[in-house]
Amino acid sequence: MAAAALVLPALVALPAHGAASGCSVNYTVNEWSGGFTAQIKVTNLGPAVNGWQLAWTYAGDQHITSGWNTTVTQTGAAVRAADAGYNAAIATGGTADFGVQGTWSAADPTPTAFTLNGTACTGNGTPPTTPPTTPPTTPPTSPPPSGGLPTHALVGYLHETFANGSGYTRLADVPDSWDVIDLAFGETSSPTSGSIHFTRCPVAECPSVESDADFKAAIKAKQAKGKKVLLSIGGANGEVQLTTAAARDAFVSSVSGIVDTWGLNGIDIDFEGHSLSLNTGDTDFKNPTTPVIVNLISALKTLKARYGSGFVLTMAPETFFVQLGYQFYGSGPFGGQDPRAGAYLPVIYAMRNDLTLLHVQDYNSGPIMGLDNQYHTMGGADFHIAMTDMLLTGFPVAGNTANMFPALAPSQVAIGLPATTNAGNGYTAPAAVDQALDCLTRKTSCGGYATHGSWPALRGLMTWSVNWDRFGNNEFSNNFHSYFG
Incomplete structure (x- = not known):
């Protein structure tokens, strides 16, 4: 069946309510012919933030069509994922988990350069003084299991x-x-x-x-x-x-x-x-x-x-x-x-x-x-x-x-x-x-x-x-x- 055209909003500047001095990102992709989902976990290694944007650039032709737990925009290869409101606050040592879905047609390496509120995520920064507690029912940090099922x-x-x-x-x-x-x-x-x-x-x-x-x-x-x-x-x-x-x-x-x-x-x-x-x-x-x-x-x-x-x-x-x-x-x-x-x-x-x-x-x-x-x-x-x-x-x-x-x-x-x-x-x-x-x-x-x-x-x-x-x-x-x- 013919694919319908997908229209994304233009990239807009979103206000940052706190600057991050350090962060790390775990980006895990699940691909199939023509499509992919990516589960993304960003860890704040600096001072607490209230309102965040995570930005990255694709080297290939990935085109994001939707996201969950985020508001995502894309212009060309540049992507910006912002908080969804209810998950705007990330404490020191805390994390935000979200995901995106999109299309692609050519093999492409996973993006490696991310910025959180404009600061590069290099894994460096002020670590939390106390390890954050994790409830036993944490959202996934990896793609959901496909169970060997077909795309549909x-x-x-x-x-x-x-x-x-x-x-x-x-x-x-x-x-x-x-x-x-x-x-x-x-x-x-x-x-x-x-x-x-x-x-x-x-x-x-x-x-x-x-x-x-x-x-x-x-x-x-x-x-x-x-x-x-x-x-x-x-x-x-x-x-x-x-x-x-x-x-x-x-x-x-x-x-x-x-x-x-x-x-x-x-x-x-x-x-x-x-x-x-x-x-x-x-x-x-x-x-x-x-x-x-x-x-x-x-x-x-x-x-x-x-x-x-x-x-x-x-x-x-x-x-x-x-x-x-x-x-x-x-x-x-x-x-x-x-x-x-x-x-x-x-x-x-x-x-x-x-x-x-x-x-x-x-x-x-x-x-x-x-x-x-x-x-x-x-x-x-x-x-x-x-x-x-x-x-x-x-x-x-x-x-x-x-x-x-x-x-x-x-x-x-x-x-x-x-x-x-x-x-x-x-x-x-x-x-x-x-x-x-x-x-x-x-x-x-x-x-x-x-x-x-x-x-x-x-x-x-x-x-x-x-x-x-x-x-x-x-x-x-x-x-x-x-x-x-």
């Missing part, structure tokens, strides 16, 4: 442990158009035990179910074609509450047992219902204290460490647990709110370095307020544009601009939709799906919503489900491939 990926759930009106689909019969196949679901018979089981659909319920041997062979065949097969844990009926360290350890042990038994590529966390909620007084998503949150983070970090960088980790929260956090977080400062509001935010934040893909369910949702402070309802392009813009721009949690949930990298984000009208509330027709993609990746056809950028590297789409898409004559997957080519 199609993700679908496969009904593997149950049958419904969409019919049973053998894994071997899943079309190769699906890049990630989530086996639904790993569940627990006791929500607080932490022990997860994966029980394949019985013949009595699914007469065409394949044997375990054929199922395992199908997994290997999909993987040989570059597809990722994951265990999805939870679902509407699979409540999981890791209230104790014992439950956490049982979760790690049982999940790794399933992954090893079937030779899977990773896991998908699809906690719904009452699996995640915040205890009263737990108000800082960067430093959670609620056991079910802390234990889940610990379990996921343990699994990631056990299997290494190739382990695929995805999440499929509902809007109630993510975007609703813009207005409400937990039970609130005075109590009385639903303690589940925004409860996924600390998990997403803590796992940013390890999260392959976040695909929020933009369905079965009530109206949600976007960054334009207007309510958006599911079923049309507007809802997906507003909800995705929040993830790619970042937002103040519970309206507190001093407590910002930072933007995710575009390569970490996909949009979740129902495949057909039968699959769930919030079905979006293909034309509206394309409109949302046009707006988010090209900043065209946005309707009344003004996005805070354009993100060509948006990873793709997720749907519930492969089975329902097959039932609907593959409308969803056909439209995905028609759009992305």
